[in-house]
Amino acid sequence: MGTTLTIFLYAAVASMLTSLSGLSVDFKGSPFLLIFLIAAGLFWTFVSYRRTLPPSGIGLRLLLGFLRFTALMVLIFLIFEPTISWHRELSRKPLLAVIIDDSASMKMKDGAGDRQEQLAALLSDPAWADLEENYDLAYFAAGDSLRPLEKLTLDNLKLNAFGSDLAAAWENAFRRTEHDEPAACVLISDGGDNAGRDPVQSAGEVSKPIYTLGIGDTAHVRDARIEHLLSGEIAYRGKPSQITVRVRAQGMENQPARLELLDPEKKIIASSSIKLPSDELQTESTLEFTPDIVGNLPLEVQLKTSANEWSTENNLRSLLLEVRENRIRALMISENPNYESMFFQKTTTQNPDLDLTALTIRKNGGVYDHNLSDLKKAISESDVLILVGFPGRDSPVSILAQLSQAIEKHPLPIWFWLGPRSSTNNIAKLCGELPFRIQRARNRVEADAVPIRYYAELSPDDESLEAPLWWDLPPLQSLPFSIRATAPLQTLIALKDSETGQDLGPALISWESGGRRFSATLGSGFWRWSFMSQGLMGGNELYAGLITKVLRWLVASPQTRPLRLSIDKKLFSSGEKVYFNARVFAGDARPVTSAEVEMTLRGPEGDAKFLLEPDKYGQYAGVFQPEGVGSYTYSGLARLNGDTLGTDSGGFLVEAYNIEKETVSQNRQLLERIAQVSGGVYLPADSLLELADLINAPPRVQSVGWSRRFFLNWDMLGILIALLGLE
Template sequence: MQSMPFQIDIPRDWIIEAEVWQLVTLLVMAGAIAFGLYGWNAAIQQRSTGRGLPGWLRWAMGLMRFIALGIIGFLLIEPLIRSTEYNEEKPIAILLVDESASILSRTEHSTADTINAWSKAIMEDLIDRGLDVERYGFASHLRPIVSVDSAFRWDGSQTNLNEAIRTLNPRIENRNVAGIVLASDGLINRGASPVYGVQWPNLPVWAVGLGDTSAVRDRWINSVNHNAVAYLGNAFPVQAFIESQGMEGRAGQLEVVHNGNVIARKSWKTVSNSERTKIELMLNAESTGLQKYLLRIAVTNGEYDISNNQRTLYIDVLESRRVIACIGAAAHPDLGAIRMALESMESYQVKAFDIASLRNPNDLTDALNEADLVIAHNLLGKRWGGMEWSKLLAMNNLPIWWLAADESTWNALQDYNELGVQMSVSSDLIQTHQTRLNPSFASLEWPEGLAEAIRKWPPILGPFEQMTWSPAWSTLANRQFGDVETNDAFWGLRGSSSGSKQILSIGEGFWRWRMRNFAESQSHELFDIFIQRQVQFLAAEDLRKRLVVQTEKRVGADQRMTFSGQAFDAAWTPMRDANIELKLTDEEDQVFTRTMLPATRGFVADFGRMPAGTYEWEASSTLDGTSFDTNGLVIVEDTQIERTHAAAHLDILDQVAQNTGGSFLGYWKDTKITAAGDAIEASGIPSVIRHENTQLREAIDWRFFLILALTLLTIEWIVRRRNLGY
């Protein structure tokens, strides 16, 4: 049956909330108007123009006017049209492929094309079975492969299956997923154990083995543990983990080279065919500055690969640590969260004191004399030794982070104080609020994702008051109530131009931030960096420069080397049109140059992934006719995680498959293309899910009504003008 060339989709489900009398009134009014125009004097006389109307046309004209007015009146009572749409969701199969470099470390280059063709054949087989297929690659993170023409690539520098599954889970939650086909070599070197630590979705996993399952004779440095910072005259520990494969009964030797001299040596003998040996050394820090140490294993006869026999590490040797005096009126979880965030900063020493339980006041006095900065929790308005804490710390001109987290400190801010911050006095109420980082705050650089994450972290408990900050303060964070953003600052920072550098945060409860950060990402990194950057600001020497360029001091070989910078004019206003040239020089005096590009905050430059080694960088710019420059050092560390020749660990894949209700299908070369599809069919392919979507829209959105009313009125007007005139 052929479809009609013109069809009208008439809504069948109407919602009319008008009363019956309202509908009757509309119809009566429309009829009265139509009858008044065309119902009197059935033999209408010819007017000044036109030829008059016959009876039948007069009634037709009246009917058109009645229908048009009825439609308009009907739309005025705002009826609704309910429509229902049905969408079908086919079952989905997830194809998750390990893209780490170890997959192809001992194979020919053409193997990559072969595995891609194999994975494409699996995808086509699953599609033929009525499944939609989503492809993902993973190494250090999950990589969605959207385009059909895109291929897997095996260049990942680490294998973190835990991170991949953590990212995949929200993507497939509440969807019609049949299961996961996992292809990997089982050599997981980052994140939680795939057997015990990974939070797998409630889906079966069918595993396929990749990589090389044969064992070769080789020995390599798997990892090295060491401190990034050491102190002059002290000994610091170094732990090297040596993997030996096919070396049973053979001796090994590890040497440490510094400035061309062997400063340590240790030997051992491999007992089993596959063995991990831990070598512990104590090295002496004999000179300050960045020191380079080379760890190398003596080459063994018949070794498969000697390029992974050495590892370079860099130690920053300082004269002494900077001391942070962390003082609280009483024990508080916020203070504990700060202390834990500072533990990873090896160049700082935290000395913590609880005034309420302090036994020896001399210990606190000595710490204040040694301190480079002070973190003062709930000390505003309080005294110690007969003197207010604000005056006591001001005598030493120390940078201070004030944490005002109880009513006594809030009362101190309501009175006159030397901080230049005044709190209003209206009630004793308290409130909770979210945190919004000030987007225009330029004194500190935050890591990517912090601003978004901190909005979702648990609320802060603070006073129900307004804060007035003197111009010396810069707003670091504002209050936010639900989706309502405010400019009410509760966290501020003051530079040294107005005295010693200070930070003031008002409220308590950001210990929960650290817990939430870990719950979301299994890491405290964002919270710790948020605290550490503020402490580094307080401790840094205040050398104000018109050209400021920053980068991470250490990056991995698998990470991009990026720089951020700012330029200021003579009035210390950020410049947007500065031309900043950046030069990067490696150990072989090879020079790489970039021009820093304008960004949201200042300027940025990206050198991409650089080979392992030490790089010197220098930035220069001409500002208002004057040349400025700054320089520094950045270390690219080669972790060599994937440069091993261990045999594929397929037993792990078997355990994962068994634990999730799937099965291990075998090594990819020995597995049929149809094996994954057969396994999914055997477990039962989910049925197609039909989703019902109901929408309500106003009747005026259905254009047919308006078009009909306008058409009728137009025809009536033309006929009336032609035959009756005016």
């Protein structure tokens, strides 16, 4: 009995000492001062109660002394704000991040069978129990993004993700569990990687081993595929357009193949013969055709080979071109022949994309070489109007009235070339209120032209090519007045004094108003630019480029629609979701946040309707999952309280090609490289049992405990008052 009691007491004391081993007390200030104050408090208490009047018994004096000393200690400790902490380190099982490839390629079939069935067998392997016994497992599904899984079952996977980003998968998994310090990552994948950064480089940077389990056939297959189509989104009727096709192949080096471009009726409109490249290389060929219709033109490019391939599903790619009318019908009106109008007319007649009609106004109100009735007809048959030095202060009133009436019936975008005698009052009669006013008179000086928003608004792709040409341009001459902006406008080209560098205001501006676009030139001497060729070998002139860029911008649709629908691209792959965005604006251009935006889609599977969800910023969003392959059109209708605010429409194309189909077999080489550079090991899918023995990870150390800081708050103040009161 005595021995048992001794053992029990020993165990209790050992447990208490173990639990107190992490206990610590910290103070603010000097510890020597604390000891001195404690000793002083003890001495003062002893002196105070060594003798009392009237005399008291030893027991009462000891009690009073204890209360006094305790109150002093509480006060001293609170002054030094002690912090009492208890911490203890616990040993836990290592954590593993298990990432499962959730992309559509994991459902494909290859020489080893159905990858989905292989994955199901792997996930139900009893060896997972051994891993769970020795490790804590955090499960994730990865495709184009990463999502956590509660259970490791096939039912929790979608296997439909479009795009595989392996590097982002483990980087995000480590980031999400960084407080638990995962010891390693287990990646289950077929090795398909078609998005994001280089996974091998990323694996070498994470400083944690990645163990890869390969799904799919590892045998080398014979396959050719169209990897990419390069083409602009816009083509012009009657003008040649080119499509560059990039092709890859495996096991088919130097085999003959043929590329064919098909129109919507599956007729061949262009073709090219090629030799297939060796593994890991690519070849490209250009197909040229001339569109003869205006509108959206869906096209297909197919690759035909003579050898048996693993799959021909990746031999067909689609693209959607917007074909526009090639020639811009421009009407130029000038009052007095001058160099600007002469060189403008000469340059545009040499451009096959422009069809210019030039009219010169007589001082008596007529039109040279034309009848006055031709003016209204010319307006109705034009896409854009150019007014060079017209209207001026002395322009015929009859011409202005007829021109204003014609524009009112047939609104046109207008390019004003202002001259010394231009009248802003008369100009306003043709386009409404101007966004600027003439500010003051000044002397005309020579000035250098400096592009400001010229390329950003008109042609961003040409900036790097044409930038050096602006250094050697002949100078312009400023107008005898300056302007002050009174409404939003864009300065495309600015003027700088050639000698002093002083800012002389804009030389070319643009603005939008009433659903139309306008531009104004505020200087003279642009015609001299026609002598400067573009590039060392000659070619298109910078002056001709200026005219074409401004005219094409003017005839494009201005962004003043009450409802604006947009999608991020016009070509989607089978299985890819289409994300719609919309904005609704009131008449004063303020966003509308309480409208209802209804979408109607028409495609191969029929019609579909859904609503876009709004947010408080006037933006609306929604997603559509196409079920078929082919052309789709969409239209949107914005309503508020039963009233229609605006409509918008567009189209897109869904092709049968899916990037996941490029993973025709397991990319074992990539999975092995990922494991090698990270310090892990590659294993086949049926070797899960070996994984537990290969992973050598130390246990996690978790710190637990608590900390309390004492200072003069209400509870401590209450204890101090209670002690003094008892005394």
